[in-house]
Amino acid sequence: MPRNPIHPMSTAPHNDPSADAEAAPLRFADHDTRRVSLIIPTFREADALPHLIDRLRAFHADSGYELQALIMDDPSGDGSDTIVADTGLPWLNYVGRTGPRGLSAAVVDGLARAEHPYVVVMDADLSHPPESIPALLDALDNGHDFVFGSRYVKGGSTDDDWGLGRWLNSRIATILARPLTHLKDPMAGFFAFRKSLLDQADHLNPIGYKIGLELLVKGHCTRPGEVPIHFTDRVHGESKLSFKEQLKYIQHLRRLYIFKFGTWTHLIQFLAVGTLGLGVNLAALTVLLVLGVPEIPAIAGGIAVSVVSNFLLNRRFTFSYARESSWLRQFLGFCGACALGAGVQFAVAAYLVHTYPDFIPQLAATIGVVAGTAFNFIANRYLVFKKQHVRLNDVPEA
Numbered sequence: 001m002p003r004n005p006i007h008p009m010s011t012a013p014h015n016d017p018s019a020d021a022e023a024a025p026l027r028f029a030d031h032d033t034r035r036v037s038l039i040i041p042t043f044r045e046a047d048a049l050p051h052l053i054d055r056l057r058a059f060h061a062d063s064g065y066e067l068q069a070l071i072m073d074d075p076s077g078d079g080s081d082t083i084v085a086d087t088g089l090p091w092l093n094y095v096g097r098t099g100p101r102g103l104s105a106a107v108v109d110g111l112a113r114a115e116h117p118y119v120v121v122m123d124a125d126l127s128h129p130p131e132s133i134p135a136l137l138d139a140l141d142n143g144h145d146f147v148f149g150s151r152y153v154k155g156g157s158t159d160d161d162w163g164l165g166r167w168l169n170s171r172i173a174t175i176l177a178r179p180l181t182h183l184k185d186p187m188a189g190f191f192a193f194r195k196s197l198l199d200q201a202d203h204l205n206p207i208g209y210k211i212g213l214e215l216l217v218k219g220h221c222t223r224p225g226e227v228p229i230h231f232t233d234r235v236h237g238e239s240k241l242s243f244k245e246q247l248k249y250i251q252h253l254r255r256l257y258i259f260k261f262g263t264w265t266h267l268i269q270f271l272a273v274g275t276l277g278l279g280v281n282l283a284a285l286t287v288l289l290v291l292g293v294p295e296i297p298a299i300a301g302g303i304a305v306s307v308v309s310n311f312l313l314n315r316r317f318t319f320s321y322a323r324e325s326s327w328l329r330q331f332l333g334f335c336g337a338c339a340l341g342a343g344v345q346f347a348v349a350a351y352l353v354h355t356y357p358d359f360i361p362q363l364a365a366t367i368g369v370v371a372g373t374a375f376n377f378i379a380n381r382y383l384v385f386k387k388q389h390v391r392l393n394d395v396p397e398a
Contacts, residue, residue, distance in 0.1 A: 034137060035066040037114035037195070038122065041106035042071055045124040046078040052124055053087055059130040060091065067091045068115055071124070072106040103189075104206035104214065111198060120192045121212065122149075127232050128190035135227045136192035144225035145197065146216050148183060149190035155228030156185070177213060180256055183224055186213050190229065193219070202259070207248045217256050270377050273313045280309045307338060319385030333384035341376035348372070 084094035285302030352364035
């Protein structure tokens, strides 16, 4: 049964040209037969919309495509609806959204309204050239299952006044997404795919503005591609990219990591929390010693504080899918797992030095730590913070 990823709020991809030969591309004898749904999320873009519509009108006339253009507005309350209505273009539709706001949410809502076999997503601020849509569709016809309009592949470019900060922000965001895809510009908001991709996509729950990356990963795309475009700086209106949106991107990446890598992602988070817990332990120990607490109680106090902090962080982040369960029961289970893990650590180290008299004690202790940590993770993952009635690939909302 096909999956239905469209929710009103609601793999390892690569760019290997050799994959084209193995694909079964859909080709058209005449490009005029192409039927394209164009999804354009907007928020306060009244200044840019007339210019975009002019270019879309020219593109529609030149291409001969059967076009459905959806202006998905949050809504802006700036007259965007009137601008669209005054054009009288039957293929241009204004949709005033009433659900949760946000670029990704707008695109997901647009996908539910898309009627044609090709889907193209682009911004309304004229940074993405409508004239490049045929190149995106040609790439789909030549075997790719998802195509980005890229600034960074050969032939792609950006306006000259990009500052160092903006360039670094884009590059760092791309590097952070590298475990998910090897494409050079997966952050782009200009992309195309066949609507049939949604039949194999898992539930879409994007946050922030990187909906293309969400579709690429959850659509299980194996033959993504990129075509060069010139990315133009915004001339009209104001950018919606803020520090808050960048934090949402980090949160979105975490969701996608969990979706794609599952238990390995939980393990990495568990280890990161453990490392942070060591710092908390040492800090608490130092504070207690400064306050005049004797060494032995201070050591115990540091351990107690780190256990509590580790529990809170693991419950909030590592195993966030289970935080609706009883915190007291989970805390007691967490303490029990940690105590048993310490016992495993001691038992392994003691066994090694007892059985092999020449075994280096420090190495035995290190192996014991690894064994104890592995036990702690398994016990917490599958006993303390176990999933109940949740699919294996379900991703936490935060």
